[in-house]
Amino acid sequence: MKSKSSSVQEEGDFARINANKSKTVKANLQKLVASHTVQLEAKNQSLSNMAFSNAHYLRAPLTNIMAIIEMMKADAKASDHEIKQLESLAAESIKLDKALHKVNQLLDD
Secondary structure, three states: OOOHHHHHHHHHHHHHHHHHHHHHHHHHHHHHHHHHHHHHHHHHHHHHHHHHHHHHHHHHHHHHHHHHHHHHHHOOOOOHHHHHHHHHHHHHHHHHHHHHHHHHHHHHO
16 A cells, blocks of 8 residues: 555656646647748748739739720721721730739738
């Protein structure tokens, strides 16, 4: 039969072991969270760069193309066939512009 002090001693030892394990687990979790935070920040920066690229490098030329189409459609010398081709090109440009807007919205969310 164990003495009362031996039993109390064992309980104290058990509590210290559990406390040490808890500290180790907490430290490991903190390292893991810090690591994941760094990864998420890098991904967020990458998405931000993609949004900027989408907004400036893709949409700017598209906007210029759309303006040129409108100027060509307004040209009195354009034939009906040319006007129809320009309208088709304008319609596809608008679809691309809408798609780029959607991508930007996804990247901003």
